Amino acid sequence: MAATEAVATSPYLHLFRRYLRQHGLPVTQQREVVADVVFSSSAHLSVEEIEAELKKRGERIGKATIYRTMEILVRSGLVEDHDFGDGFKRYEHLFGHQRGHQHLVCTHCRSVTEFRRPEIQRIQDEVARSYGFLPARHRLEVYGLCPDCRANGVELTYDGVACPALTF
Amino acid sequence: MAATEAVATSPYLHLFRRYLRQHGLPVTQQREVVADVVFSSSAHLSVEEIEAELKKRGERIGKATIYRTMEILVRSGLVEDHDFGDGFKRYEHLFGHQRGHQHLVCTHCRSVTEFRRPEIQRIQDEVARSYGFLPARHRLEVYGLCPDCRANGVELTYDGVACPALTF
């Protein structure tokens, strides 16, 4: 194994290492490599995509280890998981992203775009207060068609009941 | 089978029947009963809960049929599905609920409360326009502790990195 393998690529890895140490968890090579893959991408990665990237790097890491590492990363607060309705989770690290950003999801090509509207935080707090909730976090997703798909002539279809009488 | 079984309980069932007919889909007893269970509840039901309610009514309907019927109901626009992070979907009919309502989810007891903030719709439209998206729908969930759990002394815990230096 090439002595000091170039594993420490991401400048954020040390935060993860510190988290592991402070929680009495071993800092293993596998955890570092998986975290580095996630920290090095600005996409919303699925476990399958993480696995593919690891393979591309020549790493042979079991899928269970990827899942276990993602669990720790999410718990650490360095990474967030999302379910955009694909049937599996996607992960994104929170560096270089603003706290409290939200997502636009294209229902056709499944691309994800981020946006930020600071008033959402205020709305969360107001709503929570009026219901006696103690808010921890929120999640706003807007589904629709991205500019590319629109340009390609894709259209939104609605197949449901047309019921103008009911204003639900 | 008691001749004209009391299946037509829900006043909304006829909309579903019409949807089925207009789309050339047979109106089967199973579909009616499943739809009636969903229309008769104001909760956010899981497939398992629907199955239990059917059993309570003495109906013996296969789980696959429930899934297929829910798929049609969602496509019809009469029912919405949600993933509140339980690992399975929940369904709610849209009658008696305002269009565009959102959810408060208790992370401890998993209860769900609805709220409505009309400005979310406006935010969706503004954000979509500024990104060239064609918006179809959105989803806002606020996670936290409900009043009951708070009263019972449950507390929010954060186990992640404490990193005041980084303003992400």
Added chain:
DNA sequence: GGCCAATCAAGAATCATTATCGTTAGTGGC
């Protein structure tokens, strides 16, 4: 009332995710 296509129930199959288990590798103490 009867034909035909579509649905049904039951269970097998699938897909993402989690648990198991024997092996391997960090860690903390010396």
Added chain:
DNA sequence: GCCACTAACGATAATGATTCTTGATTGGCC
């Protein structure tokens, strides 16, 4: 820096939600 201990690793089996397959059944239409 070496050792023993504990926890993580990889491979694979298991799980749980959902979907597919099959032969039997039923709604829709004439």
